[in-house]
Amino acid sequence: MSLAKQFNTRPLYQQVADEFISRIVSRQWAPGQSIENEADLARSLGISLGTVRKAFDILSEHRLLDRQQGRGTTVADLDSASANGRFSNIRDLQGRRIRGDVEVGAVSLALPTPRVAAALGVNGRTPLVRFERQRFHHGRCFMVEEVHLRADASAHNASPQDLRRIALERWQGQDLATRKCETVGAAPAEERDVAIFGIGRMGAVLTLERVIYSYQERPLELRIARCHLGDDLTYGAT
CATH class of the missing domain: 1.10.10.10 (Winged helix-like DNA-binding domain superfamily/Winged helix DNA-binding domain)
Structure with missing residues (x-):
């Protein structure tokens, strides 16, 4: 050194x-x-x-x-299940953090909206890796996330398979994520919420917007999520 x-x-x-x-x-x-x-x-x-x-x-x-x-x-083993869930504020009735079983949808490169660009500290001409994640607990989908991920320049010429690998690995191996900033809200259920979460049309969903930061305070990932926690999950910020 x-x-x-x-x-x-x-x-x-x-x-x-x-x-x-x-x-x-x-x-x-x-x-x-x-x-x-x-x-x-x-x-x-x-x-x-x-x-x-x-x-x-x-x-x-x-x-x-x-x-x-x-x-x-x-x-610390940052690839372990417990470490991967360290940013989650979703907990089961025993107070354990729940990451859920994760399914990643189609992955693409996309230019950010002004809102996304501001959250991740990039300009509007910087392509980001964009994809959807769904999280399941005991077979029930409880969260749908729109994810925007910063990636290095090599991602701009990446194949669909490489983009999917980036989405699955996220910031692991590229940077060390050490903290999050999460905003919590609520919204009326939309048609897709009714279909995915199996809730009534007059129901409501929990909304979460989270930015994950690196050790050097560099924004790494923005997720915009809609959740239905049901009777077996709770939200508890720590």
Whole structure:
């Protein structure tokens, strides 16, 4: 590691956290891997133990590391089912986060509307990966999502198969998603809601608009969702 590649005014512990983040993104630190202890890391990097601990605090806060007393520190498995559901505020009656069984519809590249462009911090000429997701719980569809996903320039010439792979992988392996911002509302049921959720025409649906951000506060994904939670699911923001 070299923290002197270029002039950097950020505190050293944040630069060290950035270095550790890059190791996770590149899989140099693989999911589930045990990390050498903080003192050994400090010696190998030529920095203080306190600096390494502050960097680890940042990664732990973002749930990128799992630190357990007496068992050391391991890299979080961001591909696991529990990690994939860490941004969900949908819970079952036992309070467990529910990601649901996911079905992805047709995937395409599309220019964003002004609303989408503003949410993802892109201009209106930047193609985004667009697709629909449906989420099921015990065989019942409880959420339909319109998803807009930032992708690198290679996606602009991608085949339909490659676009679908991007939609399934999303931001994993490209960036580290660490937080979300979600807006909650309600709306009268539309014809499609009646058909998909099996609700009455006079019913209502929960609406969710969520942006997921990277560690560097870069917007990665916008989802606009309509939900019918039924009797066995609840919404609880945390």
